[in-house]
Amino acid sequence: MSSTWLTALFFGVVALVIAVRHYRQGQADTLLDDHARRRTNGEADRHLSEWREAHRRLRDGDVEGLRTLERIGQEKSRLRQDIVTSICAGLRGGVDLGVDEEWRRTLQDALVRHLRPGTQFWAGMSLQFESATLVDFDVTGCRIRAAKFSRAEFLGTTRFDAVTVTGDAEFDEARFGRRVSFDDALFARSASFRGTKFTGNATFDAMRVTDEVTFSHSRFSGRATFPRAEFAEAAHFRRVRFGGRAYFTGTVFGKDAVFDGSWFRGRTDVNDALFADGASFEGTRFGRRVPPLAEDSRG
Structure with missing residues (x-):
C-alpha cells in the first residue's frame, strides 16, 4: 500500500474519531437539555443553557460551575x-x-x-x-x-x-x-x-x-x-x-x-x-x- 493511501487512511480514522466524539457530546448535551426541561417545567432556554453550562464547567473542575449549580439549587x-x-x-x-x-x-x-x-x-x-x-x-x-x-x-x-x-x-x-x-x-x-x-x-x-x-x-x-x-x-x-x-x-x-x-x-x-x-x-x-x-x- 502506497504512502498516499496510508496517509489518507490515517486522516480518515482521525476524522471518524472526531465525528464520534462530537456525536456523543451532542447526545450528552441533548440529554442535559431534555432533563433540564423536565425539571424546570419548560422554562426559558436561558435557564436550560445555564444548567447545561454549569454542569460542563463542574465536570471541567471550574468552581464557577459549582457555584452556579449551588445558586440554582437554592432557588429550585x-x-x-x-x-x-x-x-x-x-x-x-x-x-x-x-x-x-x-x-x-x-x-x-x-x-x-x-x-x-x-x-x-x-x-x-x-x-x-x-x-x-x-x-x-x-x-x-x-x-x-x-x-x-x-x-x-x-x-x-x-x-x-x-x-x-x-x-x-x-x-x-x-x-x-x-x-x-x-x-x-x-x-x-x-x-x-x-x-x-x-x-x-x-x-x-x-x-x-x-x-x-x-x-x-x-x-x-x-x-x-x-x-x-x-x-x-x-x-x-x-x-x-x-x-x-x-x-x-x-x-x-x-x-x-x-x-x-x-x-x-x-x-x-x-x-x-x-x-x-x-x-x-x-x-x-x-x-x-x-x-x-x-x-x-x-x-
Missing part, C-alpha cells in the same frame, strides 16, 4: 438532588482520576454545606458513592436520607460523627484505610457493614441503630470500640475478625446479638455489655482470657 428545591448527585460524581474518582486536593476539598465543603442543618441545608438528600475512592471524607453533623457506600475505598481519616441517616445505610465491602469514627451517629433504619475492612482504628461511641445492623464477615485490623452504642434490633457479628482490642463497654443489644464464628485476637470486653435478648457466641475464639458475662447480661 426540586433540582437539589440532581446537583448533589453531580457533586458526588465529581468526588467519586478520588485520587485515581487525578482529582487534585484543592478541588476535592471544594466539592466536599459544598456537599457538607448542603447536608448539615443551617441556612443552606437541603433536606432529604441521598448520597451515591458505590465503588468510590474518597480521601479524608468528613460528613460530621450532616443529615442524609440514604447512604450508599458499598465497595467504597476511604483513604486518610474518615468521620461520620453525629451524622443522621434517615433511610438505609450501606457500607458493604467498603475499605477504610486509616482511622474512622461513627461517634454519636444515628441510623434511623438499617445499617450494613457486611464484609467491610477496617485497616486502622474504628470507633462507634454512642452510635445508635434503630433497625437491624450487621458487621458479619468484617475485618478490624486495629482497635474496634463500641462504648455506649445502642442496637435496637438484631445485631449480626458473625465471622468477624477483631485483630486488635475490641471493647463493647456499655453497649446495649435490644434483640439477638450473634457473634458466632468470630475471632477476638486482642483484649476484649463484652462483660459490661447489656444483652436484653439472646446472645450467641457459638464457635467464637478469644485470643485472650475474657471475663464471664454477668448473669443479668445473658440472653
Whole structure:
C-alpha cells in the first residue's frame, strides 16, 4: 500500500474519531437539555443553557460551575438532588482520576454545606458513592436520607460523627484505610457493614441503630470500640475478625446479638455489655482470657 493511501487512511480514522466524539457530546448535551426541561417545567432556554453550562464547567473542575449549580439549587428545591448527585460524581474518582486536593476539598465543603442543618441545608438528600475512592471524607453533623457506600475505598481519616441517616445505610465491602469514627451517629433504619475492612482504628461511641445492623464477615485490623452504642434490633457479628482490642463497654443489644464464628485476637470486653435478648457466641475464639458475662447480661 502506497504512502498516499496510508496517509489518507490515517486522516480518515482521525476524522471518524472526531465525528464520534462530537456525536456523543451532542447526545450528552441533548440529554442535559431534555432533563433540564423536565425539571424546570419548560422554562426559558436561558435557564436550560445555564444548567447545561454549569454542569460542563463542574465536570471541567471550574468552581464557577459549582457555584452556579449551588445558586440554582437554592432557588429550585426540586433540582437539589440532581446537583448533589453531580457533586458526588465529581468526588467519586478520588485520587485515581487525578482529582487534585484543592478541588476535592471544594466539592466536599459544598456537599457538607448542603447536608448539615443551617441556612443552606437541603433536606432529604441521598448520597451515591458505590465503588468510590474518597480521601479524608468528613460528613460530621450532616443529615442524609440514604447512604450508599458499598465497595467504597476511604483513604486518610474518615468521620461520620453525629451524622443522621434517615433511610438505609450501606457500607458493604467498603475499605477504610486509616482511622474512622461513627461517634454519636444515628441510623434511623438499617445499617450494613457486611464484609467491610477496617485497616486502622474504628470507633462507634454512642452510635445508635434503630433497625437491624450487621458487621458479619468484617475485618478490624486495629482497635474496634463500641462504648455506649445502642442496637435496637438484631445485631449480626458473625465471622468477624477483631485483630486488635475490641471493647463493647456499655453497649446495649435490644434483640439477638450473634457473634458466632468470630475471632477476638486482642483484649476484649463484652462483660459490661447489656444483652436484653439472646446472645450467641457459638464457635467464637478469644485470643485472650475474657471475663464471664454477668448473669443479668445473658440472653
